[in-house]
Amino acid sequence: MDIAPLAHSLQTGDRRSLARAITLVESARADHRAQALELLQAVGNGKQALRIGLSGTPGVGKSTFIESFGLLLTGQGKRVAVLAVDPSSARSGGSILGDKTRMERLSRDPLAFIRPSPSQAQMGGVARRTREAVALCEAAGFDIILIETVGVGQSETVVAELCDLFILLLAPAGGDELQGVKRGIMEMADLILVNKADGDLKPAALRTCADYAGALRLLRKRPQDPPGYPKAMTVSALEQDGLETAWAEMQALADWRRAQGHWATRRGQQAQHWFTEELRRGLLAVLEVEPTRGIVAAEGQAVAEGRSTPEAAARQVLALLHRA
Numbered sequence: 106m107d108i109a110p111l112a113h114s115l116q117t118g119d120r121r122s123l124a125r126a127i128t129l130v131e132s133a134r135a136d137h138r139a140q141a142l143e144l145l146q147a148v149g150n151g152k153q154a155l156r157i158g159l160s161g162t163p164g165v166g167k168s169t170f171i172e173s174f175g176l177l178l179t180g181q182g183k184r185v186a187v188l189a190v191d192p193s194s195a196r197s198g199g200s201i202l203g204d205k206t207r208m209e210r211l212s213r214d215p216l217a218f219i220r221p222s223p224s225q226a227q228m229g230g231v232a233r234r235t236r237e238a239v240a241l242c243e244a245a246g247f248d249i250i251l252i253e254t255v256g257v258g259q260s261e262t263v264v265a266e267l268c269d270l271f272i273l274l275l276a277p278a279g280g281d282e283l284q285g286v287k288r289g290i291m292e293m294a295d296l297i298l299v300n301k302a303d304g305d306l307k308p309a310a311l312r313t314c315a316d317y318a319g320a321l322r323l324l325r326k327r328p329q330d331p332p333g334y335p336k337a338m339t340v341s342a343l344e345q346d347g348l349e350t351a352w353a354e355m356q357a358l359a360d361w362r363r364a365q366g367h368w369a370t371r372r373g374q375q376a377q378h379w380f381t382e383e384l385r386r387g388l389l390a391v392l393e394v395e396p397t398r399g400i401v402a403a404e405g406q407a408v409a410e411g412r413s414t415p416e417a418a419a420r421q422v423l424a425l426l427h428r429a
């Protein structure tokens with residue numbers, strides 16, 4: 106594959122080229138990997154989109170929300186890309202076609218680009234793939250990138266390290282339970298949106314929202330937040346109610362962070378985080394290659410049989426790497 110023309114057409118915003126480019130970065134083949142790196146290098150990182158992470162358990166209405174919210178944005182002339190972090194196996198209705206059919210109108214919108222979830226299961230791989238897909242969407246000139254996750258396992262952490270704003274989507278709760286939402290996820294949220302605030306569900310949605318607003322006030326204040334954030338609000342993705350207000354909140358927060366320098370600082374920290382992750386992956390990969398692999402196996406055996414201690418055995422292997 107010739108990379109230069111692909112990089113060029115991608116940068117003109119061509120969606121088919123973007124789709125091909127993402128397929129390339131998703132590939133596990135060594136020759137594709139080399140081309141993917143060449144492509145990422147060629148397109149650079151000169152353009153920035155607003156990256157919005159969206160997390161919510163299955164059934165809260167993420168697809169409905171993304172469809173309505175995405176159409177609101179494209180209606181304002183914004184170009185919107187939608188990426189899913191979780192491998193399709195982790196989704197309830199998960200199939201490659203699933204994502205697009207669930208966001209049917211948005212997927213037909215010329216200003217939108219929807220990338221279905223990959224099917225690979227390994228989180229490290231998914232993190233890298235999503236990060237590179239984000240970079241490609243930015244290079245293709247998208248204004249807003251929505252990064253969706255069902256919030257299983259480590260996926261929210263991946264999203265938090267990729268996005269500028271993190272939104273937690275919830276459904277109205279029946280009782281006074283805080284829906285078992287993990288504190289860690291709440292601590293990442295910039296905005297909690299309680300969806301389905303319509304019809305019979307509206308009173309429950311308002312109650313749930315008040316509960317979460319109360320819970321958010323108890324969290325430790327973060328330096329990257331202006332007064333009053335993080336916030337909880339109600340929306341109805343189905344009736345497209347409250348979405349403009351939610352968007353105004355997101356913009357206000359993003360503008361404030363830009364003006365205060367938090368935006369740039371955070372992007373820098375994120376880049377550093379991914380550098381460390383890549384290094385870690387690379388080092389682990391070295392352990393899988395001979396002759397190190399055989400030595401690791403032998404040292405592991407020695408530890409198991411009590412001939413060596415975990416520390417001494419690890420030192421042996423590390424000393425080897427130092428010498429290499």
Ligand SMILES: Nc1nc2c(ncn2[C@@H]2O[C@H](COP(=O)(O)OP(=O)(O)OP(=O)(O)O)[C@@H](O)[C@H]2O)c(=O)[nH]1
Pocket residue numbers: 161162163164165166167168169170196197198207255300301302303306340341342343344
């Ligand atoms: N009343 C009401 N129902 C909604 C709203 N948004 C979504 N729903 C319904 O909730 C159900 C789940 O919506 P989806 O958008 O498929 O939810 P999801 O979170 O993407 O679910 P998964 O695909 O399982 O992850 C569907 O029956 C929607 O019609 C809303 O604002 N109000």
